[in-house]
Amino acid sequence: MTELLSSSSFWLCLSIGCYALGQKIQQKTGSPLCNPLLIASVLVGALLVLTGTSYQTYNESGRLIAFFLTPATVALAVPIYRKLDVLKKNLLPILSGALVGSVVSIGSVIGFCRLFGLSDVTTRSLVPKSVTTPIGVALSEMLGGLAPVTTIAIIFTGIVGAILLPAFLKCIGVRNPVQMGLSMGTAAHAVGTSRAIELGETEGAISGLAIGVAGLLTALLVSVGSVFVT
DSSP states (O other), X not given: OHHHHTOHHHHHHHHHHHHHHHHHHHHHHOOTTSOHHHHHHHHHHHHHHHHTOXXXXXXHHHHHHHHTHHHHHHTTHHHHHHTHHHHHHTHHHHXXXXXXXXXXXXXXXXXXXXHTTOOHHHHHHHTTTTSOHHHHHHHHXXXXXXXXXXXXXXXXXXXXXXHHHHXXXXXXXXXXXXXXXXXXXXXXXXXXXXXXXHHOHHHHHHHHHHHHHHHHHHHHHHHHHHHHHO
């Protein structure tokens, strides 16, 4: 049993299995609260605690999953290409919305971190919370933050956004597919985009584009900001 629990292959298969179980639960319930990533995170986390398995041991299996994050993000170019005409018509609003969303995200993190007296390292780790993991981790390391904290913040932001954003946007009267997709991609990156794809092809395409645009704008804003600070 000890050898099994220390095997990266075991935890890799278990993670995939828990995510597949989460998908089945979501399909049967139809509830946004039954997010597959949330279910998998809770199940795997509980098993890690119960078995006393260290993060370092589990992280060995997580490297392969993390390796596929970048190509999975690139694959979002497919729905973007299919909706290229829509993107061309709404290019300026998309760029403007992603810029405003990125500025608000960075500003709110800095503001709340100062309000609650969080350390400078924690603040630097949380600044890129609303961009996709490969970009967010790279920005965190550049700023001198902690990559594990950034990863957790990104996953948490994505899950909360995927669960709450569709209902929230409808409550405030947002029905336009472009606006829906832009909001979810900018605020909740890849996890939000997976939910946007479920809402419609246009929502998914715009959300996928918003991930890239928001990521580039956040990287630019953070880089310029760090130059002026130093």
